[in-house]
Amino acid sequence: METLAVTWTDEAGLGRLQESRLAAALRAAERSPFYAKRGVPADRTELAAYPLTTKQDLREAYPFGLLAVDRAELATYHESSGSSGVPTSSYYTAGDWQDLIERYARKHVGIRADDMFLVRTPYALMITGHLAHAAARSRGATVVPADNRSLAMPYAKVVRVLHDLDVTLTWSLATDTLLWAAAARLAGREPGRDFPALRALFVGGDPLGPAKKKRIAEIWKAPVVEEYGATETGSLAGECPHGRLHLWADRALFEVHDPVTGRTSATGRGQLVVTPFYREAMPLLRYNLEDSVEVSFPDCPCGWALPVVRVLGRSAWTVQTGAADLTQADVEELVFGLPAEYGVMFWRARFEESRLRVQIEVTEDHRDAAARELRAAVEYAHGIGAVIEPLPPAALVPERLLTAEPDVVKPRGLFHAGEDWDKALEYY
Structure with a gap:
């Protein structure tokens, strides 16, 4: 220490x-x-x-x-x-x-x-x-x-x-x-x-x-x-x-x-x-x-x-709800307050008129319970209406993002016949 x-x-x-x-x-x-x-x-x-x-x-x-x-x-x-x-x-x-x-x-x-x-x-x-x-x-x-x-x-x-x-x-x-x-x-x-x-x-x-x-x-x-x-x-x-x-x-x-x-x-x-x-x-x-x-x-x-x-x-991310300010930390605390067995890790939210729309990734067997409990938590904690949209895993974070290993190449000028030379000046 x-x-x-x-x-x-x-x-x-x-x-x-x-x-x-x-x-x-x-x-x-x-x-x-x-x-x-x-x-x-x-x-x-x-x-x-x-x-x-x-x-x-x-x-x-x-x-x-x-x-x-x-x-x-x-x-x-x-x-x-x-x-x-x-x-x-x-x-x-x-x-x-x-x-x-x-x-x-x-x-x-x-x-x-x-x-x-x-x-x-x-x-x-x-x-x-x-x-x-x-x-x-x-x-x-x-x-x-x-x-x-x-x-x-x-x-x-x-x-x-x-x-x-x-x-x-x-x-x-x-x-x-x-x-x-x-x-x-x-x-x-x-x-x-x-x-x-x-x-x-x-x-x-x-x-x-x-x-x-x-x-x-x-x-x-x-x-x-x-x-x-x-x-x-x-x-x-x-x-x-x-x-x-x-x-x-x-x-x-x-x-x-x-x-x-x-x-x-x-x-x-x-x-x-x-x-x-x-x-x-x-x-x-x-x-x-x-x-x-x-x-x-x-x-x-x-x-x-x-x-x-x-x-x-x-501060720029704080949303004015009418009754009080709503921060990302406020919403996130409610999302991760859902039971761990629901498996919720990824979410996003947007305040629309007088209610909060929240999307969460959750497995099918916990979808209804997660939506019901999160809606009640938002309404109780912040006094605003909430629309909860439970989405299947990978809806917000695609699997390709987590599994891809892109080819990172150096600039190249000379190619063999049949190779894709449109990548000659790309470096990514």
Whole structure:
């Protein structure tokens, strides 16, 4: 287990630690063209009234408008996975990376030198794959760079590698572990039986409620360890031994922003705002991640004395139902609240006028019960009508997606007679 060195014992002690570390973050921001132009607050009191830094600010500052060091000092450059079409840049120095690695490795299932660690998140321009890779190597583990959204690593190959290499740890989207399970079964292997080396699944990047987390752990017979972060910030929260997701408030200042009133608070439900303490290349002041969260500060047996966060999903994905907001996490919790024997793993939903339409993959013998129970759960939990459409397995996730192994070729110019030379310049 990775040891979290705690030098505070309560919320007041954490606040004093934050005060001491915030001063350096504010000084670093003075070197950023973006913040130098806007003006930098002198202390925490002034910071509380400072304008939020938005994703639009980052887009308009593309590519180096927030750079606070000479380019020669940079170690890596990244862009987020946002869908707006306009990139948001992030960059880190070697010193920044020391902090990134330490935060990611704060896991109650520690990364060991004898681990075979499969990294199944994108490498590309996002930080997620590189971060897990670097953290694993810093602990001496062997990394299997499986990537994601890559034709070179389809689901069938992931299953083969998990099995044949005796993978012990994985890092992926939570939903990806369900796709592996379906692919494994199509290959004649049972997730909870035929992968005995697997000792934990590290997941992040999509909402993970208690019901979904429990279902994944039951399927794989391995603990599921949650992580929360962003390309712009690195790891922001990790799971303690008691299953709570704690914000790393010793490494960043967190606020909860109400987009309706404009007010912020230390706890409650709203959008997460972060001011990292250790950023040389790209300081951020009150950066609004636009993620819907719920933050509290309960006593936790782990003794970390850090706030607890529940990640509800992107604010842009929240649906206004009239009575209340409906998040992806809300719906997903009800879907995975169905009995495990129904075998429901894949779903999708759409709010239409005054009701929610939900499609789920479910076997024929449980179809009626699943539709009836999920409809009642939606109506009871959220006070809206629901239309549940039970679909046969493979209706939402086709088997070809889970079994295909596409031919990944290099560019080729010379062909034999009769060969398909229309592929001469294709590389996929």
